[in-house]
Amino acid sequence: MFSSYQKKQPPEAANQGSREMRASTPSKRTAAKICHHLSPIEPVSDGEDILMAGVEAMAEDQALDPLEESFKSMDLAMDAVIVDEEQANNLLNSVIELDVNGSNPMDSDYVPPICVRAAGGLQSAIDALPIVGLDESVVDILNRDDETDEDPDNPESDEEKDNDVPSFPGPEKVSVEDDLVDQPACIAFNSSLARMVNFLQLPIKKCYYREDQMGTECDATPPFQVKFLKRGSATIIEWFCIHGHKLWKWNSQPVLKYSMQGGDFMVATNILLSGNNFSKIALFFWYMNIGVVSQKSFRLMQSHYFIDSIKEFWEEKKRAAIIDRLRAKDSVVALADGRMDSPGHTAQYCTYTTMENESKDIISVVTVDKRQTNCNSVIMEKHAFIQTFDSLLENLNITEIVTDAHMHFAALMGYVGGGALSCHREA
Template sequence: MTANINQLLEISMDEAVLDMATPNPPGEDIQETPEQQKVLCEEDLVGKSASITYNDHLHRLAMYLQLPMQMCNYSNRVTGATCPGKSPFQVTLKPRGTGVALEWFCPFGHRLWKWNSQPLLKFGMQGGDFMLSTNILLSGNNYRKIALLFQFMKMGMVAQSTFFKIQDTYCVDPIEKFWERNRADVLTRLRQKDRVVVLGDGRMDSPGHCAQYCTYTTLEQDSRDIVHIVTVDKRETDRNSVIMEKECFIRTMDVLLQEIPVKEVVTDAHPQITALLNPERGKYKAWGLQHSLDIWHAAKNLGKKL
């Protein structure tokens, strides 16, 4: 079958099919929304500056933002039908821990984009939640006090369960390793001295005779470096809170006397510890230790007697 060439339609250049790709005209490149920033290494989170941002101002800023798409990109997986939703899109703000999440929806309820005010770690944990939890512990603060401060400020706060989970999973072991490494360096330096003077004192978790824990801290006189820390539970002393500090002191001295040349011990006027350091009848009389009272406790004890 032949065709009349004169009757064929003329194909314009716009309809021609070329064997090379024609680039898109300037300004017509398809743009996509950027992905959420993720924490891949320590430098992506530690040392980064942060600010207090009010949710109303953040939501107002998001309302002025224009997404790179003008139509909803949702399509039905079964029928292949596309969503006819057009801009402007609705913006919602959802508080999440110490941060917020902004979401853009089309008029038919399809989510187009989600943006978080904080970088995300593995398993979706927010960077600010992680940094706040770790720094509460490292700075010696109390979770409930910080949570109360955030409540007064009407700011989002890390949940208490999340705080303790982060503490147990990420903080306890590294802190213990750092402490052991730092203590080993201090003991190595103190072993070179002929005479080491240590200062010790205990601290209960609550006043009175109802304390559950006692922490005894020992420092070196010249450098003020902490050389030993021990914590005793009341259950380890037959639930007798009165002898917890004595038990802490015994555990401390049993360790330090084997590690550094302790010649003098400075404590408060605790009668049980004074008895342990008695040069004639005390537990440590064979070591020839000199027992001294620090000037504040000595003055306080003298004032009581007067």
């Protein structure tokens, strides 16, 4: 048993010490009291100290290192920097701070900001963790006991296996182009899907939800509630128990990377490939009361996926093969014309297309922005004409050019060609 000594103090010092203790926190007050009673540094005087009755004196050579270590063990070990995940996420180890300094008593809608942070030794341990830079990557490694080959979207667990819970299939993934291209599709009505869903029940006897903290199981039994959601051109069906636990989700379309739906991707792709525009197709879908991909998503997919892929395919495969075949001809007749994005003198873009007369193959497509012609939309077609045939004449022997009746072209051909090329005006 450890001995405890109490040093006599004057009444003023005792009162002052009691006031200081009342001003400190409970934990600090308790620690200060114990350290004062058991401090091995302070000398002991027989004339001033009174030995407590019933407590044996401590040997002088007896060390207090085990007791001091016990005090240190009350805090987190800073050298090891081990933070338990459950302790870090437990609200009992957190402090809620409410900032009321910027509040306005006259403003009834003001909501002061609230900050939830770790407290005590947990915050010190978190601050001592190593900092990960932008050039580093952190990969979580599961313990061997946590490793599993199950689908993360599948809510089945070991407890659920004991209850004969079937394995629900996850969303259909698109890994290669054959999983999406040339796949047959149909138009399905929600009423028909609802009849099928209400007739076919999920093959489970009760809700498999289990609360993580308390381990309480949900006792809801079939029939379960069904909810229909519309997302783009797809229909999503979700099953819920009477307590609101989601049991399964089914998507009418396969899913690509970043949760992009396959039907939305195909609609956006074929709008561009078929030569249509989004406004007309969206209006058609609206009259049919069918969901369609949003215009913002269509433009994002067009700029990130479609334009570069189509241009690369045409330049490297289609056009290259056509140019190689026409290069052997002694005479090539080119048909060319431009089209503005809007009528009048307010056009912003001009697309100039050139076609070979006999095979009717497209041999050139050039797009000119009005900013390339000093914001003069009148000469955009002339600029596109020059850019087109400067490139074609390097590879083909073009002897005739058929274009529309434009005075700029006539003047340009007479000046540049010097009679070598003839310009036929369309009737």
